Amino acid sequence: WLVIHRKVYDISHFYRRHPGGARLLDSHAGQDATDAFVAFHVNKVLVSKYLKPLQIGELAPDQPSIEPTKNERLVKDFRELRATVERMGLLEPNQLFFFLLLAHILLLDTAAWLVLFYFGTSLLPFVFSLLLLTISQVQASWLQHDLGHLSVFRKTKWNHLLHKFVMCHLIGASAKWWTLLHSQHHAKPNCFHKDPDIDMHPFLFTLGKKFSVEVIPLENKWKRTSYLCKLLGLHSSFHSLGSKRKNTCPTITNTNTSS
DSSP, X not given: OEXXXXXXXXXXXXXXXXXXXXXXXXXXXXXXXXXXXXXXXSOHHHHHHXXXXXXXXXXXTTSOSXXXXXXXXXXXXXXHHHHHHHHTTTTSOOHXXXXXXXXXXXXXXXXXXXXXXXXXXXXXXXXXXXXXXXXXHHHHHHHHHHHHTTOSSSSHHHHHHHHHIIIIIIIOSOHHHHHHHHHHHHHSTTBTTTOGGGOSOGGGTOOSSOOBOOOOOGXXXXXXXXXXXHHHTHHHHGGGGOTTOOOOOOOEESOOTTO
């Protein structure tokens, strides 16, 4: 299960069919996923239709909206900042800019190959062509990043189509592979074992303090299991989400056992 806007959803069967990947939901099992849900879903009306059958209840009035392990003031500040940025229209894309960026990348790619075609593969033309292709590839990597975040076009399908073109044809990598890994990165940024960008031994690239690791106090594990968890089978289904997050169930009201 997880919580979105104080509503509790049973994802024990759905998480493997999640379009964003099972690991993305696995990393939020037993937690409040409101901020991640808002950040990752552009068309929230469409997504809400899939959420309704999964809802099993709501948090009781005495349950906090923000997890006790999080800094409540910091979470509220970031939510207020996001709302302010949206009101100011700072998240509205400039499609002319992205069109010119794509044209710029295609022009550099074409110029690099023409240099080799007309001047051969001697050292000087090769180095100049390499310089043009390097600039082109770096620019294309950032363009596909924005397309992968669905932040260029209003319609999701156009972002996906152009993302596949830039990532697969211009860069030569898998768009789906990048999207799955990068979504996990933004879901749990810099959290060791959950962020794939740093899922390696820390001695390879860092000095100083250790990485943040999402932990649960040992004394809180399996300390309480509510009657609803037993009734709906949430306690046992939690094992299918992995033993990484053996959390206790929140107090839930307005249960819907038919779902």
